Amino acid sequence: xxxxxxxxxxxxxxxxxxxxxGIGLTLIFGVMRVINFAHGDILMVGMYLTYIIFxxxxxxxxxxxxxxxxxxxLFGGFLQKVFINRVLNALAQNQILLTIGLGLIMxxxxxxxxxxxxxxxTTSYSSASIQVGGGVSVSTPLxxxxxxxxxxxxxxxxxxxxxxxxxxIRATAQDRDAAQLMGINVKRMSIxxxxxxxxxxxxxxxxxxxxxxxxxxxxxxxxxxxxxxxxLGGMGSVVGATLGGILIGITESMSAVYxxxxxxDVVVFVLFLLVLLFKPxxxxxxxxx
Amino acid sequence: xxxxILKAVVILLLLSGLLAIPRxxxxxxxxxxxxxxxxxxxxxxxxxxxxxxxxxxxxxxxAYFGVGAYTTMMLxxxxxxxxxxxxxxxxxxxxxxxxxxxxxxxRLRGPYFVLASIAxxxxxxxxxxxxTTLTNGAEGILATELPAFKIGGTIVTDFLTKxxxxxxxxxxVVLTIGITYLVQHSKLGYFFQAIRExxxxxxxxxxxxxxYKNIALVISAVLTSLAGSFYGIYVGFVDPPTVLGLDVSxxxxxxxxxxxxxxxxxxxxxxxxxxxxxxxxxxNMITEGLVKIGLVNADSKIGLFLKENLxxxxxxxxxxxxxxxxxxxxxxxxxxxxxxxxxxxQEAV
Amino acid sequence: xxxxxxxNVSKFFGGLAANSDVSFSVEEGTIMGLIGPNGxxxxxLFNCITGYYPPSKxxxxxxxxxxxxxxxxxVCMLGMVRTWQKVRPLAKLSVVDNVMVGALARTxxxxxxxxxxxxxIKVVRMEHRADFIAGGLPIGERKKLEVARAxxxxxxxxxxxEVMGGLNPAExxxxxxxxxxxxxxxxxxxxxxHDMKAIMRISDRIVVLTSGEKLMEGxxxxxxxxxxxxxxxxxxxxx
Numbered sequence: 001x002x003x004x005x006x007x008x009x010x011x012x013x014x015x016x017x018x019x020x021x022g023i024g025l026t027l028i029f030g031v032m033r034v035i036n037f038a039h040g041d042i043l044m045v046g047m048y049l050t051y052i053i054f055x056x057x058x059x060x061x062x063x064x065x066x067x068x069x070x071x072x073x074l075f076g077g078f079l080q081k082v083f084i085n086r087v088l089n090a091l092a093q094n095q096i097l098l099t100i101g102l103g104l105i106m107x108x109x110x111x112x113x114x115x116x117x118x119x120x121x122t123t124s125y126s127s128a129s130i131q132v133g134g135g136v137s138v139s140t141p142l143x144x145x146x147x148x149x150x151x152x153x154x155x156x157x158x159x160x161x162x163x164x165x166x167x168x169i170r171a172t173a174q175d176r177d178a179a180q181l182m183g184i185n186v187k188r189m190s191i192x193x194x195x196x197x198x199x200x201x202x203x204x205x206x207x208x209x210x211x212x213x214x215x216x217x218x219x220x221x222x223x224x225x226x227x228x229x230x231x232l233g234g235m236g237s238v239v240g241a242t243l244g245g246i247l248i249g250i251t252e253s254m255s256a257v258y259x260x261x262x263x264x265d266v267v268v269f270v271l272f273l274l275v276l277l278f279k280p281x282x283x284x285x286x287x288x289x
Numbered sequence: 290x291x292x293x294i295l296k297a298v299v300i301l302l303l304l305s306g307l308l309a310i311p312r313x314x315x316x317x318x319x320x321x322x323x324x325x326x327x328x329x330x331x332x333x334x335x336x337x338x339x340x341x342x343x344x345x346x347x348x349x350x351x352a353y354f355g356v357g358a359y360t361t362m363m364l365x366x367x368x369x370x371x372x373x374x375x376x377x378x379x380x381x382x383x384x385x386x387x388x389x390x391x392x393x394x395x396r397l398r399g400p401y402f403v404l405a406s407i408a409x410x411x412x413x414x415x416x417x418x419x420x421t422t423l424t425n426g427a428e429g430i431l432a433t434e435l436p437a438f439k440i441g442g443t444i445v446t447d448f449l450t451k452x453x454x455x456x457x458x459x460x461x462v463v464l465t466i467g468i469t470y471l472v473q474h475s476k477l478g479y480f481f482q483a484i485r486e487x488x489x490x491x492x493x494x495x496x497x498x499x500x501y502k503n504i505a506l507v508i509s510a511v512l513t514s515l516a517g518s519f520y521g522i523y524v525g526f527v528d529p530p531t532v533l534g535l536d537v538s539x540x541x542x543x544x545x546x547x548x549x550x551x552x553x554x555x556x557x558x559x560x561x562x563x564x565x566x567x568x569x570x571x572x573n574m575i576t577e578g579l580v581k582i583g584l585v586n587a588d589s590k591i592g593l594f595l596k597e598n599l600x601x602x603x604x605x606x607x608x609x610x611x612x613x614x615x616x617x618x619x620x621x622x623x624x625x626x627x628x629x630x631x632x633x634x635q636e637a638v
Numbered sequence: 639x640x641x642x643x644x645x646n647v648s649k650f651f652g653g654l655a656a657n658s659d660v661s662f663s664v665e666e667g668t669i670m671g672l673i674g675p676n677g678x679x680x681x682x683l684f685n686c687i688t689g690y691y692p693p694s695k696x697x698x699x700x701x702x703x704x705x706x707x708x709x710x711x712x713v714c715m716l717g718m719v720r721t722w723q724k725v726r727p728l729a730k731l732s733v734v735d736n737v738m739v740g741a742l743a744r745t746x747x748x749x750x751x752x753x754x755x756x757x758x759i760k761v762v763r764m765e766h767r768a769d770f771i772a773g774g775l776p777i778g779e780r781k782k783l784e785v786a787r788a789x790x791x792x793x794x795x796x797x798x799x800e801v802m803g804g805l806n807p808a809e810x811x812x813x814x815x816x817x818x819x820x821x822x823x824x825x826x827x828x829x830x831x832h833d834m835k836a837i838m839r840i841s842d843r844i845v846v847l848t849s850g851e852k853l854m855e856g857x858x859x860x861x862x863x864x865x866x867x868x869x870x871x872x873x874x875x876x877x
Contacts, residue, residue, distance in 0.1 A: 035400045035403075035404075086616055087615065090615075092400050092403075093346040094619055096400065096403055097546060097611055098612060098616070100539055100611060101608045101609070101610075102608070103608070104539070104604055104607055104611065105609060106608075108601075108602065108604045108605035108608060111601060111605075112598045112601065112602060112605065116601075220535055224408070227407075231404065260419075262415070262418065262419040265411070265415050266415045266416065269408045269415075270412065272408050273393055273408055276393075276397055276401055276404070276408075277397075475748065476746050476748070479748075479751075480739070480742065482728065482730070482735075482739075483728050483731075486727075486728035486730060486731060487726045487727075487729075489690070489710075489722075489726065490728065491728075492690075492709070492710040492711055493688060493710050493711075493714060493719060493720055493722075494711075494743060494787065494788075495711050495714035495743030495791055496739075497711045497712075551730075
């Protein structure tokens with residue numbers, strides 16, 4: 001039972017970070033109908049940013065989120081304005097290829113600068129844990145990152161539901177043409193959405209940097225996971241992505257314990273294929289015909 | 290009619306030139322470059338049948354490349370089965386894998402198809418890492434000792450130089466381009482393109498969508514697996530990232546996108562651009578060139594940096610090329626050339 | 639003899655009935671007009687007949703065979719082919735290649751297919767466009783290309799979904815002549831059309847649909863003189 005509880009709790013904790021990644025991707029998809037294959041690489045940029053700030057300025061990764069978030073927002077807005085915007089009406093495969101290309105540029109530029117060595121960001125609490133009783137312990141950095149994730153997600157929900165800009169973004173996601181007719185600046189919403197999506201991915205990168213190896217190719221895994229999460233939750237659904245993230249976190253940590261850690265990603269991909277086959281609109285999505 | 294005779298003559302001349310090269314060129318490096326070029330054309334052309342003609346943009350072709358490469362290498366390494374026999378096993382296995390993938394992925398359209406194709410390739414890559422008893426896991430399989438190829442007791446070749454590989458590569462390229470040509474000039478080619486252009490319209494015209502998509506997939510997968518087997522035998526080493534990684538899938542696709550999807554010569558053109566460029570970067574030729582023409586001082590900081598890093602930059606180049614091609618010539622080089630040609634024609638009129 | 643029989647066909651999307659309990663039959667060699675206001679379920683009925691949706695209830699018989707649940711390609715091979723309200727040219731292929739795709743339903747030889755295709759291109763009078771890329775044609779010619787491509791599959795029944803939509807009067811007149819020409823060759827047709835004058839001229843019988851149900855069926859004369867049709871359809875259209 002203790003093992004079960006342990007893996008359930010770590011699954012939920014890591015799932016929070018996954019949710020952040022998934023929400024970012026689903027926001028971008030919702031507003032622009034573009035699948036961002038560079039999502040994991042944006043996360044990777046966030047990791048390196050955190051690493052630089054930590055090694056050069058000595059700022060704790062959980063504090064530097066305050067710097068990373070706005071910087072990644074600007075980075076995402078830039079990507080949208082300069083590249084993505086030009087292919088909004090192009091074929092889906094061209095959009096996919098463009099983002100793959102952008103991802104390759106990001107990961108390989110980072111590799112040129114930092115080499116492909118694995119970097120480790122060690123904080124005083126990197127391997128600390130808290131006993132919660134019943135033989136179950138919780139990793140301190142995971143717990144802190146989960147709390148930050150929860151706060152950011154709550155703030156994001158508030159932003160999308162309560163602010164004018166948030167509502168304009170949701171309107172654009174629902175019907176781009178209608179939103180434009182209603183006087184919403186769709187172009188600006190797209191930039192904000194891509195900026196937000198990137199900021200969320202970058203933040204996720206920052207939050208996992210104390211517990212993960214940092215290397216230029218780390219993004220690929222997260223891009224794939226982000227897809228699994230968003231498809232699971234229903235493309236474009238923010239609530240779906242939140243739940244999808246947690247669900248994938250739990251699936252991963254359970255299969256790592258009960259099957260083997262080598263196969264945990266396989267389990268996730270098989271789950272992904274099953275969802276694509278039997279419920280392509282996602283667990284939370286409405287089926288469109 | 291004259292035009293097609295001219296075309297045939299040009300192709301024959303080109304082919305005899307290619308056949309003659311090993312007689313006059315002894316440099317193993319030059320032959321190696323040619324073999325890489327052949328490999329690239331094969332990979333691109335195989336993808337082209339499914340992606341370019343039938344319009345199903347698989348980003349998981351590493352699956353077929355890897356299964357072909359691994360099957361041949363595993364049989365050679367553990368059972369001492371000669372690769373020219375193992376190749377057939379690879380192709381047979383790939384047909385099974387392709388039909389399984391097809392039955393899953395072809396129910397999905399557009400971005401969902403792309404995602405599913407990636408997921409399947411990733412499942413295979415992770416399986417290759419984890420099934421250590423079968424695949425030797427992340428360490429990969431090293432098998433460089435090729436048995437001599439004999440026909441009726443006489444040794445045809447013992448694979449000690451690059452020449453036999455050159456000819457095998459050339460043969461395979463001719464085979465792949467030939468098959469693509471046949472496909473393009475048959476009912477299949479018309480049906481594939483109809484499916485690419487408009488699936489519903491194609492369906493209403495009597496075309497069984499799933500049947501023809503699977504045909505395109507099987508042809509494409511078998512040829513890709515052949516390329517994979519050839520790669521494995523030539524290099525003598527396979528491991529999960531180099532034959533099953535997402536990079537491989539992207540690279541396969543890239544050859545077509547740069548050259549021009551759904552055209553016979555697009556993958557050739559794409560390879561002619563990609564292979565030399567990435568080799569030039571890999572072998573530091575560009576840095577040396579910059580030093581030679583005096584643009585960069587070899588001992589300056591920039592010179593040292595370039596020398597140190599530019600060799601790793603070939604993937605960066607892929608990225609930049611993709612972005613440039615998608616933004617400025619979405620129909621690839623072939624499309625770009627055609628556009629130029631028609632523009633010139635119009636100007637002449 | 640009836641070539642197509644539609645018996646109590648209904649199609650539901652969720653709780654909404656796009657067609658409910660529609661029955662009628664089409665006699666061989668005639669032209670059946672299908673009219674009704676927007677959203678009456680005309681295209682949905684076409685989709686049910688040609689295999690794009692299975693009907694939720696009811697049966698469809700074509701040439702004596704039950705068609706329920708057959709895929710569109712099977713439907714085409716049995717001799718029933720449709721065109722699309724929103725034209726669907728194979729945009730990157732030439733006109734002749736487009737029509738060849740249709741012809742290849744009946745032959746495997748490209749040479750034969752090309753000959754068959756050229757025949758149909760002549761029928762719609764587009765010989766001068768044969769080598770043009772379909773995506774670049776004006777709307778009038780794209781509509782005619784749809785018809786030629788469908789004819790190339792050598793159907794027994796041709797279903798035309800608003801082939802005159804978006805055309806100018808001269809182009810519409812050309813299509814009307816084309817439809818009458820096709821009828822002369824003995825081919826049965828079912829035509830969805832908004833232009834009342836046109837449909838009155840070409841149809842032998844007309845079925846009127848409103849909100850998914852069959853309002854009436856009769857000769858063009860009977861349809862125009864029916865007060866229900868005038869209020870339900872004409873009334874709305876000319877309000």
